[in-house]
């Protein structure tokens with residue numbers, strides 16, 4: 388756990404995300420490993436907490452419903468990327484944001500603003516997909532922060 392939410396932040400978090408967190412599809416992300424020993428579900432959960440935390444702490448004024456929904460679904464690609472393209476997973480970094488966006492629309496019919504933030508979260512790897520909204524920028528930065536932390540500090544023991 389990287390971020391600790393205040394009781395008020397936790398209440399907002401639960402109110403906005405409970406409907407999504409109660410679905411089987413979102414819980415399917417528990418089956419896949421994201422970094423080290425962390426599941427994709429736990430990664431997205433931590434990124435969502437971090438987005439809310441930074442938005443409040445730095446008074447960024449992002450729409451919290453858009454931000455939280457995009458954060459919990461930003462890696463909703465639903466496959467094990469370690470197995471993709473016969474273990475090479477060269478393309479995962481480039482294609483998974485669009486795959487996650489499509490799954491988010493298909494299963495939850497999310498708004499355009501949520502889709503845009505999911506789609507651009509891998510910038511600058513996807514060089515042309517520059518975030519265009521406040522929510523997109525916050526998600527893009529917090530995802531990198533959390534991914535770095537998980538990769539360095541949550542490694543599998545050899």
Ligand SMILES: [Fe+2]
Nearest residue numbers: 461462508509
């Ligand atoms: Fe991602």
Ligand SMILES: [Fe+2]
Nearest residue numbers: 430461462530
């Ligand atoms: Fe991510």
